[in-house]
Amino acid sequence: MIVGALRELVPGERRVAIVPATAALLAKAGHRVLVERGAGASAGFPDSAYGSAEVLDRGAVLAAAELLAMVRLPCDPRSPEGAIAESAASARVLVGMGEPLSGSPRIAALAATGATTFALELLPRITRAQSMDVLSSQATVAGYKAVVLAASLLDRMFPMLMTAAGTLAATRVLVLGAGVAGLQALATARRLGATTTGYDIRAAAAEQVRSVGARFLDLGLEAGGEGGGGYARAMDESFYMEQRRRLAAACAEHEVVIATAAVPGRPAPRLVSADAVRGMPPGGVVIDLAAERGGNCELTRTRGDGAAGEIVEVEGRRVLGPIDLASTVPHHASLMYARNLAAFLQLLAKAGAPGLVDGAPDPAADEILRDTLLARDGAVASARARERLPAG
Numbered sequence: 001m002i003v004g005a006l007r008e009l010v011p012g013e014r015r016v017a018i019v020p021a022t023a024a025l026l027a028k029a030g031h032r033v034l035v036e037r038g039a040g041a042s043a044g045f046p047d048s049a050y051g052s053a054e055v056l057d058r059g060a061v062l063a064a065a066e067l068l069a070m071v072r073l074p075c076d077p078r079s080p081e082g083a084i085a086e087s088a089a090s091a092r093v094l095v096g097m098g099e100p101l102s103g104s105p106r107i108a109a110l111a112a113t114g115a116t117t118f119a120l121e122l123l124p125r126i127t128r129a130q131s132m133d134v135l136s137s138q139a140t141v142a143g144y145k146a147v148v149l150a151a152s153l154l155d156r157m158f159p160m161l162m163t164a165a166g167t168l169a170a171t172r173v174l175v176l177g178a179g180v181a182g183l184q185a186l187a188t189a190r191r192l193g194a195t196t197t198g199y200d201i202r203a204a205a206a207e208q209v210r211s212v213g214a215r216f217l218d219l220g221l222e223a224g225g226e227g228g229g230g231y232a233r234a235m236d237e238s239f240y241m242e243q244r245r246r247l248a249a250a251c252a253e254h255e256v257v258i259a260t261a262a263v264p265g266r267p268a269p270r271l272v273s274a275d276a277v278r279g280m281p282p283g284g285v286v287i288d289l290a291a292e293r294g295g296n297c298e299l300t301r302t303r304g305d306g307a308a309g310e311i312v313e314v315e316g317r318r319v320l321g322p323i324d325l326a327s328t329v330p331h332h333a334s335l336m337y338a339r340n341l342a343a344f345l346q347l348l349a350k351a352g353a354p355g356l357v358d359g360a361p362d363p364a365a366d367e368i369l370r371d372t373l374l375a376r377d378g379a380v381a382s383a384r385a386r387e388r389l390p391a392g
Contacts, residue, residue, distance in 0.1 A: 159193020
């Protein structure tokens with residue numbers, strides 16, 4: 001199989017799909033690896049490090065690759081115009097992340113080109129797929145970076161310090177959502193010396209929060225909220241109204257709130273009201289990791305209002321909804337993503353890629369390939385993606 005990796009074209013995207021270590025792994029498995037010049041430079045991987053790959057101009061990679069390994073598929077809503085035509089016309093198989101549940105018309109446009117496309121966000125939550133789980137690996141990076149951002153914006157230090165000038169109290173950090181990003185945020189904040197508290201509507205989350213040394217916040221609401229694959233499920237608005245009311249009291253006791261709650265394929269639940277932000281201690285900081293999906297905080301600037309990533313100042317408190325957070329730590333994010341991708345490509349190779357586009361073998365024979373198959377034979381193959389597309 002001839003595998004190609006290109007320099008990512010989405011503005012601000014600094015990750016690369018194949019790093020030198022995974023290029024060597026793929027080459028050892030008998031694959032030919034092609035990398036565009038400069039593809040890994042922004043992530044700290046110079047061309048000279050790709051000893052197991054052929055470093056070529058973009059056109060040469062596009063012309064020769066049977067499969068394109070990507071961070072962002074051309075159907076990603078942020079991909080530049082022309083990305084679909086360029087990638088799909090040159091490669092028989094595309095693998096990467098493309099926000100398949102976004103409902104973007106680009107998904108249908110990419111499918112119409114005939115390219116066989118696998119979206120890694122659709123991986124089933126099974127043990128065999130853990131080594132390929134890009135959502136978890138990138139959420140780990142985002143959870144870490146969220147704490148670093150909070151520390152840089154806060155007007156105080158995180159740890160308790162006993163000095164000759166007096167004792168400084170530890171910063172209190174509240175993390176909403178105990179998924180991978182939330183647990184990593186709790187662990188990172190604790191390493192920095194903060195007092196940490198975690199909250200989640202899922203019943204199983206309390207033990208996970210305590211496992212990273214944090215206190216679990218019990219709001220006294222009915223537990224549950226467990227959706228498919230271990231994700232949270234959407235609740236009704238009356239639940240969220242009461243949840244916001246009780247969370248406001250908790251926010252008042254914390255200098256930092258990091259919100260990570262998300263439901264796959266749906267707008268993020270609104271957890272933190274404007275009044276809750278105003279009730280935080282002076283100088284308080286909210287980091288909203290759900291900004292790309294509408295935000296957990298009422299005051300977050302989101303993609304929907306065209307100002308995502310901007311800091312909102314409210315009576316001495318700051319709210320930040322960062323976007324593309326994993327790509328701001330591109331070296332380690334790329335290392336983890338590339339390992340996930342390489343594991344998926346090894347499975348794909350066993351199934352016969354790039355012969356998949358010729359009608360055999362059928363990816364439905366494997367649960368992982370069946371679930372991640374986004375497009376094939378000119379149509380959107382994923383039922384989950386299809387149901388999100390606009391009618392007609």
